[in-house]
Amino acid sequence: MPWLNARGVNHPLSDQQVKGMLKKYDKNRDGKLSKQELRFAFKEMGLHFCRRKAGKALRIADNNGDGYINEEEMTELVQYASKWGFRIS
DSSP states (O other): OOEEEETTEEEEOOHHHHHHHHHTTOTTOSSSBOHHHHHHHHHHTTOTTHHHHHHHHHHHHOTTOSSSBOGGGHHHHHHHHGGGOOEEO
16 A cells, blocks of 8 residues: 655555546646656655566556556556555655
C-alpha cells in the first residue's frame, strides 16, 4: 500500500488518492500516461530504478497494448505499484 509521509507521520493512501496523484503527471492532458510521464511520476514519488519500473508497470497494466495507461488501466497500475510500498512525501 502506498503511504504519504507528512511531517514525519505515515498515512496510508487509497487507490483513488494514488490515481489522482498519478493523473497529475498527464502533462499533455490526453487522459493517459505515457512511459515518460509514468517514469517522471515514479521518480517524483521517490522510487529507485524508476525507468525500469515504469517500463515494467506499463507492460503489466497496458491491457490494450497501445503503449499508454488509460483510465480503465489505472487500477491495474496502482495495484502493481502498491507492491513496492513507496512513500510519497
